[in-house]
Amino acid sequence: MKRNEAKETRQIRETGWLRRALAVALCATALAPVLAAQAAEPQSCEHVRMASPGWADIDATNTITGIVLKALGYSQTVSNLSVPITYEGLKKGQIDVFLGNWMPAQAPLVKPFVDSHAIDVLHANLTNAKFTLAVPDYVAAAGVHSFADLAKNAGKFDDTIYGIEPGAPANQNIKKMLDQKAFGLGDWKLVESSETGMLTQVERAVRDKKWIVFLAWEPHEMNTRFHIAYLSGGDAYFGPNYGGATVNTVTRTGFAQQCTNLGRLFRQMTFNVDLENQIMTSVLRDKVDVKTASLNALKAHGDLLGPWLDGVTTVGGANGLQAVNAAIAGH
Structure with missing residues (x-):
């Protein structure tokens, strides 16, 4: 009897231990995205510094990006700078991202920065321009x-x-x-x-x-x-x-490696002529403010958000697509 009681006691203890271990494992799995996101990006990545030369198309794409970034828990500032000064800002680490690298028009200007690895050409965000x-x-x-x-x-x-x-x-x-x-x-x-x-x-x-x-x-x-x-x-x-032009997203050197979640986002954000024309026409012809025009365009082109936000999380590690959709629906 004593042997059986001891065996049962040991089984109960082992079962309890296994349950506790399983609970800890499940908790760790649930927290993994949050911990990964927090580990992947330093706090300095939570603020994104961008630039605009005062062009309507870049104002539109910067505004769209700002809406997405805010929904993900990031903040954004946009500095009005000429194109040459923007590239100098990227080189010096004063600007993080520029969405207006029109090629081949900017080829002579941008070549020294690319050749010296002073900037990174991240992604073609627009084609057929x-x-x-x-x-x-x-x-x-x-x-x-x-x-x-x-x-x-x-x-x-x-x-x-x-x-x-x-x-x-x-x-x-x-x-x-x-x-x-x-x-x-x-x-x-x-x-x-x-x-x-x-x-x-x-x-x-x-x-x-x-x-x-x-x-x-x-x-x-x-x-x-x-x-x-x-x-x-x-x-x-x-x-x-x-x-016939391609517009690239360019960043300061190492930005996408330092800010991995943002790097993924900016590698995936691809615009199109119809989207940008809709925003600019609303702003310049219909006198709608650029944020409202951008929100309206995102609602009309909601199919773009899935590819943009594939694998992207909020700052806190939550599902990025769900957060952005909720933010857009709330306006």
């Missing part, structure tokens, strides 16, 4: 279809090309073209201005049916605001297929 010179449709209807058609109509264009802000890589490409006297444009001049200033000139010209040639790109609200035609033949300065 356009970035080259354009004219209003009535100018195209009159026979201007390519860069080679500009010089023969120099007087009508007042020997002038309208660009964006001083220092922009696209402007440097235009200056190079003029310096090389390409297409007979050696006597032409470039007017550098802000994006808004350039488009004001286009608006005035279109209103009065005057001739104008200017820097244009898609996605942008200008494509719905004006009837424009992109010029062919500028491959040497803007790339083929009407300046």
Whole structure:
């Protein structure tokens, strides 16, 4: 009897120990995502420093990103900086992420930073974009279809090309073209201005049916605001297929390795022309504030969130997709 009682007591003790061990294991499994997230990213990763050159498309993508980051428990600041200063900021570790590496337009500017490993090119966040010179449709209807058609109509264009802000890589490409006297444009001049200033000139010209040639790109609200035609033949300065462009996400060196959860997010955030055009049209034409326009666009393109947030968690380790969907639904 004593032997049986001792055996039963030992079995009870072993069963209790196994139950406690199992409970501890289950608890550890439940906490694993939280602990992994906390271990993977230092506290410094919780604030993301970004930049905008004042371009409507980058303002849109920065705002979308800010909505996602906030829902995940991160904070964001966006500094208004020219493109060259942005790259210097990335190099010095003062900026974490830039969503506006338009290629090949920025190739000459960005090459030294890439070659010296001063920045990381993380991901192509937009493809099938356009970035080259354009004219209003009535100018195209009159026979201007390519860069080679500009010089023969120099007087009508007042020997002038309208660009964006001083220092922009696209402007440097235009200056190079003029310096090389390409297409007979050696006597032409470039007017550098802000994006808004350039488009004001286009608006005035279109209103009065005057001739104008200017820097244009898609996605942008200008494509719905004006009837424009992109010029062919500028491959040497803007790339083929009407300046067919790819926009990359670039970061300070080592950002994605230091902030692994954010690195995963930024490697997966891929935009499209329709999404960006919707936001910019709402902001520039319909006068909707950019955050509201971005929230509306995310609701209309909710299928994008799954791929963006695959495997991404909140700062606390919770399901990232659920957190973002809940935040968007709450607005």
